Amino acid sequence: MSRSYWLTNVRLEKGFTYNEKKVITGTETGKYHIKIDSGKISSILSAKEWLPDQDPQHDAGGLLMVPSFKEMHIHIDKTYYGGPWKACMPAMNGVKTRIEEEQALLPQLLPTAKARAEKMLDLLLSFGSTHVRTHCNVDPVIGLKNLEATIQALEGYKDKLTYEIVAFPQHGLLRSNSVGLIREAMKNGANLVGGVDPATIDENIEKSLETIMDIAVESNSDIDVHLHDPDQLGLFTMQRLASMTEDAGWQGRVTVSHASGLADLSVSEATSIAERFSELGISITSTVPIFRTIPIPLLRERGVKVELGNDSITDHWTPFGIGDNLEKVGRLAERFRMIEERSLAGSLQYITGGRTPLNQEGVKTWPAVGDEANIVLLEASCSAEAVARRSKRAAVIFRGNVVSGSISSFEATGV
Numbered sequence: 001m002s003r004s005y006w007l008t009n010v011r012l013e014k015g016f017t018y019n020e021k022k023v024i025t026g027t028e029t030g031k032y033h034i035k036i037d038s039g040k041i042s043s044i045l046s047a048k049e050w051l052p053d054q055d056p057q058h059d060a061g062g063l064l065m066v067p068s069f070k071e072m073h074i075h076i077d078k079t080y081y082g083g084p085w086k087a088c089m090p091a092m093n094g095v096k097t098r099i100e101e102e103q104a105l106l107p108q109l110l111p112t113a114k115a116r117a118e119k120m121l122d123l124l125l126s127f128g129s130t131h132v133r134t135h136c137n138v139d140p141v142i143g144l145k146n147l148e149a150t151i152q153a154l155e156g157y158k159d160k161l162t163y164e165i166v167a168f169p170q171h172g173l174l175r176s177n178s179v180g181l182i183r184e185a186m187k188n189g190a191n192l193v194g195g196v197d198p199a200t201i202d203e204n205i206e207k208s209l210e211t212i213m214d215i216a217v218e219s220n221s222d223i224d225v226h227l228h229d230p231d232q233l234g235l236f237t238m239q240r241l242a243s244m245t246e247d248a249g250w251q252g253r254v255t256v257s258h259a260s261g262l263a264d265l266s267v268s269e270a271t272s273i274a275e276r277f278s279e280l281g282i283s284i285t286s287t288v289p290i291f292r293t294i295p296i297p298l299l300r301e302r303g304v305k306v307e308l309g310n311d312s313i314t315d316h317w318t319p320f321g322i323g324d325n326l327e328k329v330g331r332l333a334e335r336f337r338m339i340e341e342r343s344l345a346g347s348l349q350y351i352t353g354g355r356t357p358l359n360q361e362g363v364k365t366w367p368a369v370g371d372e373a374n375i376v377l378l379e380a381s382c383s384a385e386a387v388a389r390r391s392k393r394a395a396v397i398f399r400g401n402v403v404s405g406s407i408s409s410f411e412a413t414g415v
Helices: 095-126 144-154 178-189 205-219 231-248 260-266 267-280 296-301 326-335 341-351 384-390
Strands: 002-016 025-038 040-046 058-059 064-065 069-074 129-137 162-168 194-195 222-226 256-259 285-287 305-308 375-378 392-396 400-406
Touching: 002 064, 002 341, 025 144, 025 341, 064 384, 069 095, 069 305, 069 326, 095 129, 095 392, 095 400, 129 144, 129 222, 144 162, 162 178, 162 267, 178 194, 178 205, 194 205, 205 222, 205 231, 231 260, 231 267, 267 296, 296 305, 296 392, 305 326, 326 341, 326 384, 341 384
Parallel strands: 002 058, 069 129, 129 162, 162 194, 194 222, 222 256, 256 285, 285 305
Antiparallel strands: 002 025, 025 040, 064 375, 375 392, 392 400
16 A cells, blocks of 8 residues: 555544533544554644545544444353354353353363454454454463464454453363463463463452462563452452552553452442552553443442453353443443533543543544554544444444455555
Protein backbone atom coordinates (compact mmCIF):
# COMPACT_ATOMS: atom_id res chain seq x y z
CA MET A 1 0.00 0.00 0.00
CA SER A 2 1.03 3.64 -0.24
CA ARG A 3 2.99 4.78 2.78
CA SER A 4 1.06 8.05 2.90
CA TYR A 5 -2.58 8.85 2.13
CA TRP A 6 -5.56 10.94 3.21
CA LEU A 7 -8.67 9.48 4.80
CA THR A 8 -11.16 12.19 3.92
CA ASN A 9 -14.55 13.19 5.33
CA VAL A 10 -14.40 11.14 8.50
CA ARG A 11 -16.77 12.09 11.29
CA LEU A 12 -15.10 12.99 14.58
CA GLU A 13 -16.68 14.04 17.85
CA LYS A 14 -15.95 17.59 19.03
CA GLY A 15 -17.88 17.71 22.30
CA PHE A 16 -21.30 17.47 23.87
CA THR A 17 -24.26 19.71 23.06
CA TYR A 18 -26.31 21.23 25.88
CA ASN A 19 -29.75 22.77 26.30
CA GLU A 20 -30.57 25.97 28.18
CA LYS A 21 -30.50 24.04 31.49
CA LYS A 22 -26.94 22.86 30.73
CA VAL A 23 -28.15 19.29 30.29
CA ILE A 24 -26.35 17.20 27.66
CA THR A 25 -28.69 16.57 24.75
CA GLY A 26 -26.33 15.05 22.19
CA THR A 27 -22.84 15.01 20.72
CA GLU A 28 -21.45 17.62 18.38
CA THR A 29 -19.51 16.16 15.47
CA GLY A 30 -17.66 17.47 12.46
CA LYS A 31 -16.00 16.16 9.32
CA TYR A 32 -12.24 15.97 9.05
CA HIS A 33 -9.44 14.85 6.78
CA ILE A 34 -6.93 12.51 8.42
CA LYS A 35 -3.42 12.10 7.01
CA ILE A 36 -1.95 8.65 7.59
CA ASP A 37 1.75 8.20 7.04
CA SER A 38 3.76 5.04 7.78
CA GLY A 39 0.91 3.62 9.81
CA LYS A 40 0.42 6.67 12.03
CA ILE A 41 -1.84 9.70 12.09
CA SER A 42 0.31 12.61 10.92
CA SER A 43 -2.24 15.36 10.39
CA ILE A 44 -5.85 16.21 11.29
CA LEU A 45 -7.56 18.92 9.22
CA SER A 46 -11.08 20.25 9.08
CA ALA A 47 -12.89 19.01 5.98
CA LYS A 48 -13.28 22.70 5.06
CA GLU A 49 -9.52 23.03 4.54
CA TRP A 50 -7.66 22.32 1.32
CA LEU A 51 -5.43 19.27 1.33
CA PRO A 52 -1.81 20.43 1.19
CA ASP A 53 -0.47 17.65 -1.06
CA GLN A 54 -1.38 15.20 -3.81
CA ASP A 55 -1.18 11.99 -1.79
CA PRO A 56 -3.96 9.42 -2.47
CA GLN A 57 -7.38 10.20 -1.01
CA HIS A 58 -9.98 7.74 0.27
CA ASP A 59 -13.41 9.13 1.08
CA ALA A 60 -14.95 7.85 4.32
CA GLY A 61 -18.27 9.43 3.40
CA GLY A 62 -19.04 10.72 6.88
CA LEU A 63 -18.46 7.44 8.70
CA LEU A 64 -17.71 7.82 12.42
CA MET A 65 -14.07 7.23 13.33
CA VAL A 66 -13.29 5.63 16.70
CA PRO A 67 -10.24 3.82 18.13
CA SER A 68 -9.99 0.13 17.26
CA PHE A 69 -10.94 -2.33 19.98
CA LYS A 70 -9.00 -4.60 22.32
CA GLU A 71 -10.23 -8.16 22.89
CA MET A 72 -8.71 -8.80 26.31
CA HIS A 73 -9.97 -12.26 27.22
CA ILE A 74 -10.59 -15.05 24.77
CA HIS A 75 -9.56 -18.68 24.18
CA ILE A 76 -8.80 -19.13 20.49
CA ASP A 77 -7.04 -22.46 21.00
CA LYS A 78 -10.09 -24.61 21.82
CA THR A 79 -13.26 -23.73 19.98
CA TYR A 80 -16.03 -25.26 17.90
CA TYR A 81 -16.14 -22.08 15.80
CA GLY A 82 -15.69 -22.86 12.14
CA GLY A 83 -16.88 -26.43 12.63
CA PRO A 84 -20.25 -28.16 13.10
CA TRP A 85 -22.70 -26.70 15.61
CA LYS A 86 -22.64 -28.25 19.07
CA ALA A 87 -24.50 -27.23 22.19
CA CYS A 88 -23.08 -27.97 25.64
CA MET A 89 -23.64 -30.88 27.95
CA PRO A 90 -24.73 -30.10 31.53
CA ALA A 91 -21.82 -29.49 33.92
CA MET A 92 -22.88 -31.57 36.91
CA ASN A 93 -19.75 -30.66 38.87
CA GLY A 94 -19.13 -27.15 37.53
CA VAL A 95 -15.64 -26.25 36.32
CA LYS A 96 -14.30 -29.70 37.27
CA THR A 97 -16.76 -31.32 34.85
CA ARG A 98 -15.45 -29.16 32.03
CA ILE A 99 -11.87 -30.02 32.93
CA GLU A 100 -12.71 -33.72 32.81
CA GLU A 101 -14.29 -33.25 29.37
CA GLU A 102 -11.06 -31.74 28.08
CA GLN A 103 -9.13 -34.93 28.77
CA ALA A 104 -10.72 -36.41 25.65
CA LEU A 105 -11.68 -33.22 23.79
CA LEU A 106 -8.34 -31.41 23.48
CA PRO A 107 -6.60 -34.14 21.41
CA GLN A 108 -9.68 -34.32 19.17
CA LEU A 109 -9.63 -30.56 18.54
CA LEU A 110 -5.87 -30.28 17.99
CA PRO A 111 -5.81 -31.11 14.24
CA THR A 112 -8.16 -28.18 13.53
CA ALA A 113 -6.89 -25.83 16.27
CA LYS A 114 -4.88 -23.54 13.99
CA ALA A 115 -7.57 -23.27 11.29
CA ARG A 116 -10.33 -22.57 13.80
CA ALA A 117 -8.19 -20.02 15.61
CA GLU A 118 -7.69 -18.23 12.29
CA LYS A 119 -11.44 -18.18 11.66
CA MET A 120 -11.97 -16.68 15.10
CA LEU A 121 -9.32 -14.02 14.45
CA ASP A 122 -11.10 -13.09 11.22
CA LEU A 123 -14.32 -12.74 13.20
CA LEU A 124 -12.72 -10.54 15.86
CA LEU A 125 -11.17 -8.34 13.17
CA SER A 126 -14.49 -7.92 11.40
CA PHE A 127 -15.97 -6.52 14.61
CA GLY A 128 -13.11 -4.07 15.11
CA SER A 129 -10.61 -5.75 17.48
CA THR A 130 -6.99 -5.22 16.44
CA HIS A 131 -5.49 -6.43 19.70
CA VAL A 132 -6.12 -9.88 21.15
CA ARG A 133 -5.15 -11.38 24.49
CA THR A 134 -5.76 -15.10 24.26
CA HIS A 135 -5.48 -17.69 26.99
CA CYS A 136 -3.98 -20.95 25.76
CA ASN A 137 -4.24 -24.33 27.47
CA VAL A 138 -0.96 -25.65 28.82
CA ASP A 139 -1.53 -28.92 30.63
CA PRO A 140 -0.39 -32.58 30.71
CA VAL A 141 -3.12 -33.59 28.23
CA ILE A 142 -2.02 -31.32 25.40
CA GLY A 143 1.42 -30.17 26.56
CA LEU A 144 2.62 -27.22 24.46
CA LYS A 145 0.80 -28.32 21.29
CA ASN A 146 -2.07 -25.85 21.66
CA LEU A 147 0.49 -23.12 22.26
CA GLU A 148 2.30 -24.07 19.07
CA ALA A 149 -0.94 -23.97 17.04
CA THR A 150 -1.92 -20.65 18.61
CA ILE A 151 1.44 -19.04 17.81
CA GLN A 152 1.26 -20.30 14.23
CA ALA A 153 -2.22 -18.81 13.80
CA LEU A 154 -1.32 -15.47 15.36
CA GLU A 155 1.93 -15.11 13.42
CA GLY A 156 -0.13 -15.24 10.22
CA TYR A 157 -2.01 -12.17 11.47
CA LYS A 158 0.92 -10.08 12.70
CA ASP A 159 0.24 -7.49 9.96
CA LYS A 160 -3.41 -7.25 11.02
CA LEU A 161 -3.32 -7.14 14.82
CA THR A 162 -1.17 -7.26 17.92
CA TYR A 163 -1.50 -10.06 20.43
CA GLU A 164 -0.57 -11.51 23.80
CA ILE A 165 -0.66 -15.17 24.85
CA VAL A 166 -1.39 -16.27 28.40
CA ALA A 167 0.04 -19.67 29.38
CA PHE A 168 -3.11 -21.00 31.01
CA PRO A 169 -3.09 -24.09 33.28
CA GLN A 170 -6.80 -24.77 32.78
CA HIS A 171 -6.60 -28.06 34.66
CA GLY A 172 -5.01 -26.44 37.69
CA LEU A 173 -1.41 -25.31 38.06
CA LEU A 174 -0.86 -27.58 41.09
CA ARG A 175 -3.76 -29.98 40.57
CA SER A 176 -2.40 -31.18 37.21
CA ASN A 177 1.29 -30.75 38.03
CA SER A 178 1.67 -28.17 35.26
CA VAL A 179 4.31 -25.97 36.87
CA GLY A 180 7.12 -27.26 34.65
CA LEU A 181 4.99 -26.95 31.53
CA ILE A 182 4.10 -23.33 32.30
CA ARG A 183 7.79 -22.55 32.76
CA GLU A 184 8.48 -24.13 29.37
CA ALA A 185 5.62 -22.18 27.80
CA MET A 186 7.16 -18.92 29.02
CA LYS A 187 10.32 -19.83 27.13
CA ASN A 188 8.43 -20.80 23.98
CA GLY A 189 6.21 -17.87 23.02
CA ALA A 190 3.79 -17.22 25.89
CA ASN A 191 3.78 -13.65 27.21
CA LEU A 192 1.82 -13.86 30.47
CA VAL A 193 1.59 -16.37 33.30
CA GLY A 194 -1.93 -17.65 33.92
CA GLY A 195 -3.70 -19.42 36.73
CA VAL A 196 -7.17 -20.55 37.75
CA ASP A 197 -9.02 -20.64 41.08
CA PRO A 198 -6.23 -21.32 43.58
CA ALA A 199 -8.85 -22.31 46.16
CA THR A 200 -11.31 -24.61 44.42
CA ILE A 201 -9.09 -26.02 41.66
CA ASP A 202 -5.61 -26.05 43.18
CA GLU A 203 -6.96 -26.29 46.76
CA ASN A 204 -4.00 -24.30 48.06
CA ILE A 205 -4.35 -20.53 47.73
CA GLU A 206 -0.91 -19.64 49.08
CA LYS A 207 1.14 -22.15 47.12
CA SER A 208 -0.79 -21.60 43.89
CA LEU A 209 -0.46 -17.81 43.96
CA GLU A 210 3.16 -17.97 45.11
CA THR A 211 4.02 -20.30 42.24
CA ILE A 212 2.30 -18.04 39.69
CA MET A 213 4.22 -15.05 41.03
CA ASP A 214 7.52 -16.98 41.11
CA ILE A 215 7.20 -17.97 37.45
CA ALA A 216 6.25 -14.40 36.49
CA VAL A 217 9.28 -12.95 38.27
CA GLU A 218 11.61 -15.61 36.82
CA SER A 219 10.41 -14.89 33.28
CA ASN A 220 9.87 -11.15 33.81
CA SER A 221 6.28 -11.58 32.65
CA ASP A 222 2.89 -10.15 33.54
CA ILE A 223 0.13 -12.21 35.16
CA ASP A 224 -3.50 -12.89 34.18
CA VAL A 225 -5.30 -15.25 36.55
CA HIS A 226 -8.89 -16.56 36.33
CA LEU A 227 -10.75 -16.11 39.61
CA HIS A 228 -14.30 -17.49 39.69
CA ASP A 229 -14.50 -18.31 43.41
CA PRO A 230 -17.45 -16.68 45.17
CA ASP A 231 -18.03 -14.27 48.02
CA GLN A 232 -15.51 -14.28 50.90
CA LEU A 233 -13.41 -17.02 49.33
CA GLY A 234 -12.98 -14.92 46.21
CA LEU A 235 -12.31 -11.82 48.28
CA PHE A 236 -9.64 -13.56 50.37
CA THR A 237 -7.92 -14.85 47.23
CA MET A 238 -7.88 -11.36 45.72
CA GLN A 239 -6.50 -9.91 48.94
CA ARG A 240 -3.69 -12.45 48.97
CA LEU A 241 -2.93 -11.77 45.31
CA ALA A 242 -2.77 -8.05 46.08
CA SER A 243 -0.32 -8.63 48.94
CA MET A 244 1.92 -10.83 46.81
CA THR A 245 1.82 -8.27 44.00
CA GLU A 246 3.08 -5.62 46.38
CA ASP A 247 5.72 -7.88 47.92
CA ALA A 248 7.09 -8.84 44.50
CA GLY A 249 7.05 -5.28 43.20
CA TRP A 250 4.73 -6.42 40.40
CA GLN A 251 2.52 -3.30 40.46
CA GLY A 252 0.83 -2.63 37.14
CA ARG A 253 1.58 -6.13 35.88
CA VAL A 254 -1.32 -8.21 37.20
CA THR A 255 -4.80 -8.81 35.77
CA VAL A 256 -7.67 -10.66 37.40
CA SER A 257 -10.00 -12.22 34.85
CA HIS A 258 -13.65 -12.48 35.87
CA ALA A 259 -13.15 -11.63 39.57
CA SER A 260 -16.58 -13.22 40.04
CA GLY A 261 -16.53 -12.94 43.82
CA LEU A 262 -16.93 -9.16 43.52
CA ALA A 263 -20.53 -9.75 42.46
CA ASP A 264 -21.30 -11.26 45.87
CA LEU A 265 -19.78 -8.58 48.09
CA SER A 266 -21.27 -5.64 49.94
CA VAL A 267 -20.56 -2.17 48.55
CA SER A 268 -18.07 -1.47 51.33
CA GLU A 269 -16.21 -4.75 50.73
CA ALA A 270 -16.11 -4.22 46.97
CA THR A 271 -14.94 -0.63 47.47
CA SER A 272 -12.13 -1.71 49.79
CA ILE A 273 -10.67 -4.29 47.40
CA ALA A 274 -11.18 -1.92 44.46
CA GLU A 275 -9.10 0.74 46.20
CA ARG A 276 -6.41 -1.84 46.94
CA PHE A 277 -6.34 -2.94 43.29
CA SER A 278 -6.18 0.67 42.13
CA GLU A 279 -3.25 1.37 44.45
CA LEU A 280 -1.34 -1.60 43.02
CA GLY A 281 -2.37 -1.17 39.39
CA ILE A 282 -4.16 -4.54 39.32
CA SER A 283 -6.61 -4.55 36.43
CA ILE A 284 -9.76 -6.60 35.88
CA THR A 285 -11.10 -8.15 32.71
CA SER A 286 -14.80 -9.00 32.57
CA THR A 287 -17.06 -10.73 30.07
CA VAL A 288 -20.08 -8.86 31.51
CA PRO A 289 -22.03 -12.01 32.35
CA ILE A 290 -25.79 -11.58 32.67
CA PHE A 291 -25.71 -13.31 36.05
CA ARG A 292 -23.26 -12.29 38.80
CA THR A 293 -22.13 -9.15 37.01
CA ILE A 294 -19.33 -7.50 38.94
CA PRO A 295 -19.75 -3.78 39.89
CA ILE A 296 -17.80 -2.34 36.97
CA PRO A 297 -18.80 1.33 37.43
CA LEU A 298 -17.75 1.17 41.09
CA LEU A 299 -14.40 -0.33 40.11
CA ARG A 300 -13.82 2.35 37.50
CA GLU A 301 -14.79 5.12 39.91
CA ARG A 302 -12.17 3.82 42.34
CA GLY A 303 -9.49 3.89 39.68
CA VAL A 304 -9.37 0.22 38.64
CA LYS A 305 -8.65 -0.38 34.97
CA VAL A 306 -11.45 -2.60 33.62
CA GLU A 307 -11.38 -4.14 30.16
CA LEU A 308 -13.70 -6.54 28.38
CA GLY A 309 -13.47 -9.82 26.49
CA ASN A 310 -15.64 -12.48 24.91
CA ASP A 311 -14.01 -15.45 26.70
CA SER A 312 -15.43 -18.30 24.61
CA ILE A 313 -17.23 -18.44 21.30
CA THR A 314 -19.13 -21.72 20.96
CA ASP A 315 -17.09 -24.35 22.75
CA HIS A 316 -17.74 -27.04 25.34
CA TRP A 317 -18.03 -24.38 28.05
CA THR A 318 -20.74 -22.27 26.40
CA PRO A 319 -22.68 -22.16 23.13
CA PHE A 320 -22.96 -18.36 23.34
CA GLY A 321 -20.76 -15.60 21.97
CA ILE A 322 -20.43 -13.60 18.78
CA GLY A 323 -16.97 -12.08 19.18
CA ASP A 324 -18.18 -8.47 19.17
CA ASN A 325 -16.72 -6.23 21.87
CA LEU A 326 -19.08 -3.42 20.91
CA GLU A 327 -21.90 -5.77 21.86
CA LYS A 328 -20.12 -6.41 25.17
CA VAL A 329 -19.86 -2.73 26.04
CA GLY A 330 -23.46 -2.24 24.94
CA ARG A 331 -24.50 -4.96 27.36
CA LEU A 332 -22.47 -3.24 30.07
CA ALA A 333 -24.30 0.02 29.38
CA GLU A 334 -27.66 -1.74 29.54
CA ARG A 335 -26.80 -3.62 32.70
CA PHE A 336 -25.81 -0.46 34.58
CA ARG A 337 -28.37 1.88 33.01
CA MET A 338 -25.88 4.04 31.13
CA ILE A 339 -28.63 5.60 29.07
CA GLU A 340 -27.54 9.23 28.65
CA GLU A 341 -25.06 10.63 26.17
CA ARG A 342 -22.03 11.09 28.40
CA SER A 343 -22.17 7.63 29.98
CA LEU A 344 -22.73 5.86 26.68
CA ALA A 345 -19.89 7.74 25.00
CA GLY A 346 -17.56 7.20 27.95
CA SER A 347 -18.24 3.47 28.08
CA LEU A 348 -16.24 3.03 24.87
CA GLN A 349 -13.09 3.25 27.02
CA TYR A 350 -13.68 -0.31 28.29
CA ILE A 351 -12.87 -1.78 24.85
CA THR A 352 -10.29 0.72 23.53
CA GLY A 353 -7.62 0.64 26.21
CA GLY A 354 -9.01 3.76 27.85
CA ARG A 355 -9.33 5.95 24.74
CA THR A 356 -12.46 7.78 23.60
CA PRO A 357 -13.04 10.41 20.91
CA LEU A 358 -14.47 12.79 23.52
CA ASN A 359 -12.48 14.66 26.15
CA GLN A 360 -13.69 13.24 29.46
CA GLU A 361 -12.00 13.26 32.82
CA GLY A 362 -9.54 10.40 33.26
CA VAL A 363 -9.81 9.28 29.63
CA LYS A 364 -7.19 9.86 26.93
CA THR A 365 -8.60 11.99 24.13
CA TRP A 366 -8.32 10.45 20.69
CA PRO A 367 -7.18 10.93 17.95
CA ALA A 368 -3.96 12.90 18.22
CA VAL A 369 -1.12 13.41 15.80
CA GLY A 370 1.38 10.62 16.38
CA ASP A 371 -1.20 7.98 17.32
CA GLU A 372 -1.03 4.68 15.50
CA ALA A 373 -3.69 4.52 12.80
CA ASN A 374 -5.71 1.75 14.45
CA ILE A 375 -9.23 2.77 13.54
CA VAL A 376 -12.80 1.51 13.26
CA LEU A 377 -15.16 3.30 10.87
CA LEU A 378 -18.78 2.94 11.95
CA GLU A 379 -22.20 3.68 10.49
CA ALA A 380 -23.15 5.92 13.42
CA SER A 381 -23.58 9.61 14.19
CA CYS A 382 -21.57 9.43 17.45
CA SER A 383 -19.99 6.91 19.82
CA ALA A 384 -23.00 6.98 22.15
CA GLU A 385 -25.18 5.75 19.29
CA ALA A 386 -22.53 3.21 18.28
CA VAL A 387 -22.59 1.66 21.77
CA ALA A 388 -26.37 1.74 22.18
CA ARG A 389 -27.09 0.40 18.67
CA ARG A 390 -24.00 -1.81 18.21
CA SER A 391 -23.49 -0.02 14.93
CA LYS A 392 -22.23 -1.74 11.80
CA ARG A 393 -18.50 -1.71 11.21
CA ALA A 394 -17.76 -0.48 7.67
CA ALA A 395 -13.98 -0.83 7.84
CA VAL A 396 -11.24 -1.71 10.31
CA ILE A 397 -7.76 -0.19 9.90
CA PHE A 398 -4.58 -1.44 11.57
CA ARG A 399 -1.42 0.65 11.32
CA GLY A 400 -2.84 2.35 8.27
CA ASN A 401 -3.95 -0.79 6.42
CA VAL A 402 -7.57 -1.83 5.99
CA VAL A 403 -7.75 -5.31 7.52
CA SER A 404 -11.52 -5.80 7.31
CA GLY A 405 -14.25 -4.21 5.22
CA SER A 406 -13.68 -1.34 2.78
CA ILE A 407 -14.23 2.34 2.09
CA SER A 408 -14.05 4.19 -1.22
CA SER A 409 -11.23 2.53 -3.23
CA PHE A 410 -9.56 1.38 -0.03
CA GLU A 411 -10.13 -2.32 0.71
CA ALA A 412 -8.70 -4.98 2.98
CA THR A 413 -6.28 -6.00 0.24
CA GLY A 414 -4.59 -2.60 0.42
CA VAL A 415 -4.62 0.78 -1.36
